[in-house]
Amino acid sequence: MRELAAGYAARLPGRDSESLASGLGARLVYTDLGERDGAYDPEHRVILIDRKASPQRQRFTLAHEVSHALLLGDDDLLSGLHDSFEDERLEQAIETLCNVGAATILMPPNLMSDLLRRFGPTGRGIHELSRRADVSASSAMYALADEAQGQIIFAICSRAGGKKLEEGSSGRQRRAVLGAQRPVVVRASAATKEVKYTLGAGTVIPDDHLVVGVLDSGYEVGGRSYVPFRSGRKMPAYADAYPAGRSGVLVSFRLEEKSEKQPDTQSPDTQNPDTGKP
Structure with missing residues (x-):
């Protein structure tokens, strides 16, 4: 997913909203979507974005929907997902990968490495x-x-x-x-x-x-x-x-680095310090 998203981002003329959608040849439509942030219609090549969301939320949603399109266009990746997951777990896996794709499109490797x-x-x-x-x-x-x-x-x-x-x-x-x-x-x-x-x-x-x-x-x-x-x-x-x-x-x-006297707080048999549970 990272490779798909990075390759897509590298071909874009810019990072504005119209440019983000241009690689798909898709049309952007801002409308009321209720509880949904966005949607992608592959048949009509339309990306729907909730017009009531904040600009930053709209931007991430747009990149997320673009990632849906990239995923739908990669038969090997899509087939692998269907082989590994089903029902709700499949939907969760797809949404997770599309979030990964969105982050890669908006925050490409060269930007990340420069900031770090x-x-x-x-x-x-x-x-x-x-x-x-x-x-x-x-x-x-x-x-x-x-x-x-x-x-x-x-x-x-x-x-x-x-x-x-x-x-x-x-x-x-x-x-x-x-x-x-x-x-x-x-x-x-x-x-x-x-x-x-x-x-x-x-x-x-x-x-x-x-x-x-x-x-x-x-x-x-x-x-x-x-x-x-x-x-x-x-x-x-x-x-x-x-x-x-x-x-x-x-x-x-x-x-801080653990000394020999300090317990290994990250081993499976220790407690999560935030919850007090394993």
Whole structure:
């Protein structure tokens, strides 16, 4: 799938929406799709995109639907999928491969290698990839985690949503809600292949963690810190946190090398530090 998508991307005249669809000779139609983000009609060569989605979501959906077309055109790959999966698992496998294809089209290998060379697998690296590829921070994070080397956990963190004010709330109630300090939580997380677990969504970041300081100050910070798992365990790591406006704080945790006295936390018989379960 990566090879198909990379070859397609290399032939495109540009990375704008019309160019992304041009390789298929397909027509783009923006319309209301309800709960669906997009669809591809191979008979009429039409790609449908939900017009209510955000521009970044529309862009990724377009690349995803292009990947569907590429997959349908590769008999060997399609046959292999049908031999290996069936029913819901087949649909899941196809959707996963199309996400892989979309990421490859929007974030080609040359862009990934350049960003890793200049910024490394850091919070700043996630931000730059998101900006240059015009994709969401989460899409950039997943792509970077797939390419980076070493034991690294990535996360997107922001303040938890506050309580909603009911109509007719008193001034005192409003001040109490608006003045409450909402905790910083993990919105999304990913990890490199060398790490077998991630930070669970909703994990609270302690107030003394450098991520909270970056969110409050707006300044990029890197230094020795820890991964704050939901179970309360703190795994030593070098943290690199980058403030990204509405996206919150983009952070990478490079896990410290294990010494002989430290347990092998990634072996199958140990517990996931985020859940306390194997």
